[in-house]
Amino acid sequence: MGKSCKVVVCGQAAVGKTAVLEQLLYANHVAGSEPMETLEDIYIGSIETDRGTREQVRFYDTRGLRDGMEFPRHYYTFADGFVLVYSIDSKESFKRMEALKKDIDRHRDKKEVTIVVLGNKLDKPDERRVDPNMAQNWAKNEKVRLWEVSVVDRRTLIEPFVYLASKMTQPQSKSTFPLSRNKNKGSGSTDS
DSSP, X not given: OOSOEEEEEEEXXXXXXXXXXXXXXXXXXXXXXXXXXXXXXXXXXXXXXXTSOEEEEEEEEEOOBOTTXXXXXXXXXXXXXXXXXXETTOHHHHHHHHHHHXXXXXXXXXXXXXXXXXXXXXXXXXXXXXXXXXXXXXXXHHTOEEEEOBXXXXXXXHHHHHHHHHHHTOOOOOOSSOOOSOTTTTSOOOOO
């Protein structure tokens, strides 16, 4: 296990950010329970990556955004990753999530961050207001991964978080500037 990764979970109010974390980490979300407003909570989880290693992830469950609220800027500077959550039964929540993605791109100071997008409430297909093809096309254009999930079915939550932990902790690729193995090469000195 390497360093602890910091992941900020954000989105509009009442899209299920806390429910996603509670179900993922503790499997204790009760379907149909009243949403409670979050100010900020921190969850620590150990997630197995696709390489078979376990990584510690610190999730910052943020306050749901409402009209006129701006996302606190300090989150942009320390996060290694973001989970952007919208509800498939709310076009407004999708638009808010799109705006958050733009803000992250603008404020992250060229830091490499991993972003995953979750369309929550897949268990309510009759209330769907966000077209899945449109959402996937948006994600493709933004170069982020998007999953539609349901806190009712915990299995839908596993893959996105394994992907997130794997991507944030993947070994650094080798430099494109290889170091010379021959120290005398190009030094201009000749030993004869």
